[in-house]
Amino acid sequence: MIRDDVLSLLPARSALPALREALDGPGSAVLCAPPGTGKTTLVPLELAGLVGHGPERRVLVAEPRRIAARAAARRMAWLLGERVGERVGFTVRGERRVGPRTAVEVVTTGVLLQRLQRDPELAGVDVVMLDECHERHLDADTAAAFLLDVRAALRPELRLVAASATTDAAGWAALLGGAEGPAPVVTAEGTSHGVEVVWAPPERPVRPAHGMRVDPALLTHVAGVVRRALRERSGDVLCFLPGAGEIGRVAGLLAGVDAEVLQVHGRAPAEVQDAVLAGGDGVRRVVLATSVAESSLTVPGVRVVVDCGLARVPRTDHARGLGALATVRASRAAARQRAGRAGREAPGAVYRCWSEGEDGRLPRFPDPEIKVAELSAFALQVACWGDPSAAGLALLDAPPAGAMAAAREVLGAVGAVDADGRVTERGRRLARLGVPPRLARALLDGAREVGVRPAAEVVALLSEEPPRSYGDDLAAAWRQARRGGDAYAGRWRQEARRLASAVTGLEPEGAGKAGASGRSGGGGDDDAVAGLVAALAFPERVARARGAGSFLMASGTRAETAEAGSRLREARWLAVAVADRPVAAASARVRLAAVIDEATAVAAAGALSSRGEEVRWADGDVVAREVARLGAIELVARPLKAPDAGAVRAAVAEGLRQEGVGLLRWSAGAVALRQRMAFLHGELGEQWPDVSDAALLERAGEWLGVELGRARRRADLERVDAGAALGRLLPWASGAAVRFDELAPERIEVPSGSRVRVDYSGAQPVLAVKVQEMFGQQESPRVADGRVPVLVHLLSPAGRPAAVTADLASFWRDGYRSVRAELRGRYPKHPWPEDPSAAEATRYTTARLKRERG
Known part of the structure; x- marks a missing residue:
């Protein structure tokens, strides 16, 4: 018996005339209807002619999740007073409940894609409704694109509806309308049940979510807000959290509350999901849920929503082929969807665990999956x-x-x-196997090697990762699933049967191996089978041990086992089935893997095998070897007796680039020569060569050509006289090089007759000379064509610093008197004239000076 009393109250009824007009005209429409209006239940029944007075049509409704597809079908069947499988049915992966009279079939978007690939015309289907398209799941976006192709090329009469509560209506309208102009946007007025917003931010700042980590202080706060909501409001409470781990943590913090605490997430047993959607029996409930409860589900009895404000989304490292889940701030669209759960049946309230000021900074919509997924x-x-x-x-x-x-x-x-x-x-x-390409390859090829049933069982484990309680050992997890009686084991058996049937349908001749229909026996067999299948799926993830718990994958990524007591830590080789790379981590983290041997690794990842000569700079010298590799993993290496000369020269050049010009022999004279050249480059410009490290490396072939060509190893480079080679860079072609010693003299003759070395290592050239040797010189020496005064470091007779000046005349006039007063008593045997500018310069004591004169 049709429940007209319920149907008549659904607000989506007001949008039906405009929706029928759009579908009878352009043939496509965008339906915007807030939660609780009957968008998912009333509209398909009306379009199929099962209620109301419209023509009979076959309607296909696509939902993003299995739980939503089953729930929508059950709700519509209940509204008709029927059981699922009569005029309303559903099909999800591994489960199909339809009959000959079925007019409305609810499917997941993945099932819709498979059906479109098999039958692009969708024979017998009149209307397709893509529900919850605001979530921007990749399968839904892909299905919409395929359906538009079908309408354009094969079935212009096929009607298409994109439906959501919070969507980019203009974008979807333009997409569906195409060249003919935007498709009509039909809006249903929302339910009359208001939802009060209560801002409930933490009293103290909490750390932002990072990777999979959520600050425990935030979860404690969320649990406190749930307790507050139970005190302040009536009805059941629906609390949104990012993942199963956070749900378990908050459930523990809610121990002792006067309510039944239920947990809903993608891995929750079907009976728990069904119990939540069926409503309570007079007992107040707290439902802790992930985003699976955002859309298409009415949780009976809910009057309050507590929203932690976080969501968990996939992120993919395409370079390494590794994925990870990231915890991000939920979008404003998601927050509206979540809040709407509180007003589905009566006025309600949403407690948002952030401030009103933060709300305006949230992103409008979630990132489309096509932008972030593998x-x-x-x-x-x-x-x-x-x-x-x-x-x-x-x-x-x-x-x-x-x-x-x-x-x-x-x-x-x-x-x-x-x-x-x-x-x-x-x-x-x-593609027809209904699992991602890597797993499909492992199923197809693994069935030939180990048998259909074992391959299907292992791939079923990989298609839905087993619970953390199963551990990180794939073979052990397989054994636990076989003997387990939990909800995961039930889903695993169903999926394994489906996969075995699918691969047998593709290959009627069977697997061609003994035991094709059997199951492996002992633990060793399980390791071999699980390892081979996992390696076939992820050949670049076969990994060899580098130390206890540390591995190098064929892809070149380092990996570490996550569980301290795991038997995987002592394995020599692993086939890594599940790994992620946490944000900012240097190594991947092994979540699920099987122990294998080298032969299995090479057999499964044969396409990554290579053998060849390798000449390169490594560990500080030229290494020449014949190497066999499996991707980045080195299997065998033998020294090369006669490596290619060109390859050796390239390796030597690379070594010089890596280690710098300090690899050469730099005598004191070579260092001084480089400093003089650098001085002229800085003072006189580009006519004099740049001798910085970077410039010398860039021009290595020019000034080191002969020596570099002869070098075969590090020791040869260390023998190269850098000073002799450096002279080749002087500007000989322009003739300027002949003035090098004039412009930047290595030594300067002082009044005493000594030739004193000039130090060019600092910002200004320095001449360090004893005070007595400069007597009689009025001006400081200058270099670089007289442009740069030399900084004179005047020394005591013992060679210790006494004064520094760049203006000798000023020093003799103003500074000498104090130096004379300080030093004449300490060095009485040396001359200390009152007028040094007119005195005779000397290297000697007063007595020897007299003897020299006499």
Whole structure:
């Protein structure tokens, strides 16, 4: 019996006339309807003619998540007074409940993509509704692009609705309308139930989320806000948290509250999800949920939402092929969606765990998944669709070029596309398996090696990562799933059966190996099977030990085991199935891996094998070897007896670049020569050469040509006389080099007749000379064509500093008297005339000076 009393109260009814007009006219529309209006339930039933008086049509509703698809189908069937599978059914991965009378079928967007690839015309379907498109999931964006292609080329009569509560309506309208102009935007008025906003920021600052880390102080605060909401408000409380770990932490902090505490996330058992959606039995409830509860779900009894303000999103390191989850601030669109859960059935309230001032700084919408995700599955989808670059697809956001290039490399490595990016027959077979390309490759090739059923069981483990309680050992996790009675084990068995059936359907001849339908036995067998399948999926992640718990993957990324007591720590080789690289971490973190041997690593990652001669600068010298590698992992190395001379010269040059000109032999004279050249370059400009480290390295071939060409190892470079080679850089061609000693003399003759060395190492040339040897000289010496005065360091007879001056005349007149007074008593045997400017310069004592005269 149709529940007309409920249907008549749904506000989306007001939008139906305009929506029918849009679909009967242009054939596409954007439906904007706030939470609780019946957008997900009433609209499909009306469009299918199951309620109201419209024509009968077959309607396909696409939801982003399995829990939402099942819940929407159950709600619509309840509104019709029927069971799921009659006129309303659903299909999600591994579960299908439809019948011959089914007019409304709810599917996940992933199932819709598979169906479009098999049957682009969607024969028998009249209307497709893409629900919750504001979430910008990659599958939904891709499905929309494919459906627009279908409408343009095959089925212009196919009607298309993009529906959401908080979406970029103008962007979607332009996308759906195409060249004909924007599609109509139909708006349904929201529910009359108001939602009061309560700002509830922490009293003390909390640290921002970083990677997967959320400040425990924030979680303590959230638990406190939940307790406050229970005191201040009636009804059930729905609390949004970023992930299962935070949900568990807050659940622990809520121990003892006068309410039933339930946990809802992607890994929660189906019976728990169903119980939450079915409502309570008079017992007050606190539902702790991730973003799965943002859209398409009405949680009965909820009158209060507590929003922590965080969301967890994927981030991909395309260069290393590693993914990680990052915790970010939720967007304003997500916050509106979350708040709307409180007003679905009656007036409610949302407690936001941030300030009103912070709210305006939140991003408007979440990042589209196409901008941040690993794109190999998307790249295979578009290649199978016939548009490998996705350039011809109607997408709200184009895929990033770097991410697409990385995705095409993956597809090429598994044989899914050819050199031009076009899909191969193998690629089509991989796409039909319903798992990402890497796992599809592991399933297809692994089935031939170890049997269909074992390969399917391991791939099922990899397609939905097992709970942390299963540990990081893939083989041990496999054994626990086989004997386990938990919710994960049930889903795993169902997925393993689906995968085995799928690969058998592709290969009716079977796996071709003994035990194809059996299950491996002992632990050693499990290691071998799990390791091979994981290595086939992720060949660049086979890893060899570098020390206890530390590994080098074939990709070149270092990795460490995350669990201190894991048997993986002592393994020599691993096939790493799941790894992430935390923000700012130098090494990846191994989450799930299997112990393998070198033979398995080489067999699975054979495409990464290489053998060749290697001549390079390493560990401070030229290394010449014949090397066998598996990606970045060095397997075997033998010294080369006669390496290529050109390669050796290149390695020597690289060593010089790495270690600098200090590698050469720099005598005191060579250092002094370089300082004089640097002085002239600084004072007289580019006509004199730049002899800085960078400039010398850049011109190494010019001034070190002969010596560099003869060098074969570090010792040869260390014997090169840098001073002799440096002279080649002087400006001989212009003739200026002949004035080098004049412009920057190595020594200056002083009045005593001594030739004293000039120090050019500082900002100004320095002449260090005894006071008596400068008697009689009126002006300070000058260099660089008289442009630069030499700084004279006047020394005592014992060679100790007595005075510094760049103006001798001024010193003799004003400074000498105090120096004479201080030193004549200490050095009475040396001359200390009253007028040094007129005295005779000498290197000797007074007595010897008299003897020399006499």
